[in-house]
Amino acid sequence: MRDDIAYQVLVNDEDQYSLWPAHRDIPAGWRAEGTTGTKDECSAHVDRVWTDMRPRSLREAMDQV
Template identity: 60%
Template sequence: MSAEQVLYSVVVNDEEQYSIWWDGRELPAGWRNEGTRGSREECLAHIDQVWTDMRPLSLRRRMERG
């Protein structure tokens, strides 16, 4: 299978950090499917659009509380 044929899924963890994972493989603990599937490039482009704040969720919440 060529690199162009490999499907990936966009995954996200409880801290709202994004990554890609091979589609159909078991996810590591703490990660869930975000719902986007496609080539590596398509998944990374999607992450670029939706992951605009790189700070972990727990840090963002602490900063909001002041």
């Protein structure tokens, strides 16, 4: 099955990423990161940029220790 849907990369306040169909409204708590394309293209971008899966609040708390 071929996926012809355009996707966009979203990010939330915890610096967590998600793929979202570009034609749908962005859900509350998320914002467009700026990357759009096929699901594979967006997924590859997320793989490149989201190298630390910990939420930002956890990273910041661990930096305080």
